[in-house]
Amino acid sequence: MPQGVLSLLGMLLTIGVVLVLAYWCTRLIARRGLLGLPGFPRSGEKAHENMALLWQRNVGKNERLVLVRVHSRCLLLGVTGGSIQVLTELSQEEANQWLEGQPPGGDSAPSFAQILKGSFPSKK
Numbered sequence: 001m002p003q004g005v006l007s008l009l010g011m012l013l014t015i016g017v018v019l020v021l022a023y024w025c026t027r028l029i030a031r032r033g034l035l036g037l038p039g040f041p042r043s044g045e046k047a048h049e050n051m052a053l054l055w056q057r058n059v060g061k062n063e064r065l066v067l068v069r070v071h072s073r074c075l076l077l078g079v080t081g082g083s084i085q086v087l088t089e090l091s092q093e094e095a096n097q098w099l100e101g102q103p104p105g106g107d108s109a110p111s112f113a114q115i116l117k118g119s120f121p122s123k124k
Contacts, residue, residue: 054098074098
């Protein structure tokens with residue numbers, strides 16, 4: 001056989017081996033999670049079941065306050081473009097108000113439509 005045909009067959013065989021190994025590795029990762037590395041859920045585990053976003057408020061460009069539930073704890077986080085910091089942990093009484101769906105402070109903020117109606121004079 002000519003040298004070019006053997007070279008082509010060798011490349012095709014190499015590509016086939018790489019594809020089979022890639023398929024095998026993705027199946028392994030899917031079964032075991034990300035190879036058991038800490039912080040990554042294993043297959044069948046759902047990380048989002050133990051975490052929930054309860055509230056967030058923008059306070060500046062690329063800055064916000066975020067209230068999250070992690071298991072039974074409620075944490076107030078400061079989130080910026082470069083970092084996330086725990087500002088405080090809510091007490092059990094404060095956390096219960098948020099977890100029951102009734103944020104403290106009474107009435108919720110007015111909607112955009114309510115603000116818009118109040119800013120224009122009514123026709124008489």
